[in-house]
Amino acid sequence: MGMTNAIELTGVDKTFGKVTALRGLTLDIRAGELTALLGPNGAGKTTAISLMLGLGAPTAGQVRVLGGNPRQDDVRRRIGSMPQESALPPALTVREAVELFARFYPAPLGTAQALALADLGSVAGRRAGALSGGQKRRLAFALAVVGNPQVLLIDEPTTGMDAQSRQAFWAAVTDLKDAGRTILLTTHYLEEAERAADRVVVMNAGAVLADGTPEQLRSQAGGARVRFTSDLVLAELRRLPGVDTADVDAHGHADLRTRMPEALLTALVQQGTPFTELEVSRASLEDAFLSLTAAQAPKDVIA
Known part of the structure; x- marks a missing residue:
């Protein structure tokens, strides 16, 4: 372009x-x-x-x-568009709907290619109104791409x-x-x-x-989540290297966020701290999303 x-x-x-x-x-x-x-x-x-x-x-x-x-x-x-909700022509077959939409564009994909991209070849002859919910979403995708956007x-x-x-x-x-x-x-x-x-x-x-x-x-959510059970109190957990956040419950179950899990675990071992039930997992995109949006509830906005 x-x-x-x-x-x-x-x-x-x-x-x-x-x-x-x-x-x-x-x-x-x-x-x-x-x-x-x-x-x-x-x-x-x-x-x-x-x-x-x-x-x-x-x-x-x-x-x-x-x-x-x-x-x-x-x-x-x-521009191709696949909206969250699509009003599909219920009386047309899947193939007919794709062929109809293709005529709106100067250089569309072939019907067979659009159907293949949406994995609809096996139901190409079925009427749109008889499709399952998932098949309707796939048809909406075929209609979005058939114009070759x-x-x-x-x-x-x-x-x-x-x-x-x-x-x-x-x-x-x-x-x-x-x-x-x-x-x-x-x-x-x-x-x-x-x-x-x-x-x-x-x-x-x-x-x-x-x-x-x-x-x-x-990485903004903390590189990893480290969980284990020990006798360390919250202040001691927070002093471990690389700890961003720390929580500990009444049973000694610690939940730490850290960008340096290796350094944290090395310090535990070198200090001779007994611990059990160790679990290390990388922070996910969902962790980051929740962390970013938790403190900012939208006000007076719409979708």
Whole structure:
């Protein structure tokens, strides 16, 4: 595309009457990356995506997609959308629905390719109204990609999908990213975002709260969680090297967050501290998400 950013939001506000959905949101989505947009309910994610799709105009600020205004037809034709809820044509077969949507675009994918990406070949002749919930989500994905978009915006894609369908979906998304597509998605399945995303953006109260790779965000939550049982009191636990937070219950069960688990365990051994029930686990993206959003409950915002 000859550009660094596929999507640029600069100082974007969006209000609905007295309700503020976005507050000075500035966000760049780099071309060719898979970005996960996370946030609690009401953080402003869906509102931001609707502006990227050209479904509304910002109250203040600027939204640009592929270098242009997403409300213009020439830009919108290069954007694919898989909304959280889709009104599918119930009387059409899966194949007919995909063929119909393909006619709206100047250079669509072949019907067979779109069906294969969505793993719908086996039900291509079934009417959309007779599909299961997971199959309907896969059809929504096929309709989003059949236009051969440069930018793909996906809202809660795997809700209702079984494990096999989720695996097929993420394989298709990886193929699209490898082909140079820019993909922005929201999901409540943080383990999926952790595995697939190049970059994670956390929103809260209509603004960006954190932005980085999954590993960078995990490190903000503490590199690891160390649990064990010992006779150490809370003050002694907090003095161990690399401890960020520490808790201990009445039974001596310690729960520590640390960026240096090796140094912490080495100190325990060198001090001759008896301990049992040792458990060490790396901080997850979910740990980071909860840590980042816990102290910032959104006020007067909508989805």
